Amino acid sequence: MTRRSTLGARNRGIPEATVARLPVYLRALHTLAERGVVTVSSEELAAAAGVNSAKLRKDLSHLGSYGTRGVGYEVQYLVYQISRELGLTQDWSVAIVGLGNLGRALAGYGGFASRGFRMSALLDADPAIVGDRINGLTVEHIDKLEQVITDCGISIAVLAVPASAAQAVCDRVVASGVTSILNFAPVVLTVPDGVDVRKVDLSIELQILAFHEQRKAGGPGGVEQEYLEAVDGS
Template structure:
């Protein structure tokens, strides 16, 4: 049995029970590996890959061990094969059909993002409730009215719904996509969505991320830290 076959068997045996924290880092490793592959790099050490991904090498080796990939001592990891391993674990060796609901500035930017197709995602529907936007062509797709949401989900085989609507519309839209059979939602609306068990929601809130960065900037700058003084009457 050659090393590739050994790795494949180990990967198959270890593909269950991967910690959520590891799953969250796999796309970061994949992005770093794809950059290496584009530069023609064939093998990479754990230290080099960890540096490119912004983690320590011990954590990276432990994460990759969950995939059954341990590298070769003195050589490192085979870049192309590790790309395949991680892509397969993340489900990126098949196409996932995406619908974007809400075609404001953010929705337009997402629709025009060229990186989806190369990462296994195909945007097949753009929907909005604003009649002035319906009918526009964006990134090769015609914006449809949200009245057609269920039809597009069914006809296009949508697996992932991206919600980029105003906050007030997000929950009703989420309810509709879930009722239509979608079980994965990426939420950009500034609201927490309520979904039934078995539906996965990932929330992206840019304002929260900026506020966290502002906190760290204040700490680094030695900004105002008010001390609470007990005042007795």
């Protein structure tokens, strides 16, 4: 299988920031298509995606899509263009390693298949979980990791393992030829050049939201004042 993913975008000079926004545009376009919208203006699509229209037009110009003056963009064709650029017109085989609560939730989600991602393998180290059936797949023991990756032609590995095990599992996944990893473990993984890792840390996202909530509520009276209040109350 040819690995396009964002590689084609890099080779053609599409900025990483643009690549990161393409899935947001695609999600907005799918929503519009479900509503029966045939064409959409840059302003309407930008509003749906939460960006300004000038940035959206510049991003889409990297794909060679400029829309039609007075008409806008054809929704279905733009869905195809973005899907092709992201590599979603192919069938990507995915393995989830770690079937705790988060891993089970991911394995049970049915929306991946419609986006070009096929759940092909589930692995865990817990004998109590191995053998379970989740969404039509049997959980294999992690001792079979290398064999499963080869047999299933895994393109992307999703790590939902404890932080203490993440690097070792990552090393095995990479050694087996997988070069795209989605990491949910709260740890920074070290990988060789040519391996792409996307990190999802829910605790960090919550902390960022807490920061904004604090600012909306008026914010603290400065670090020094907060420290003094804490000392006085101790």
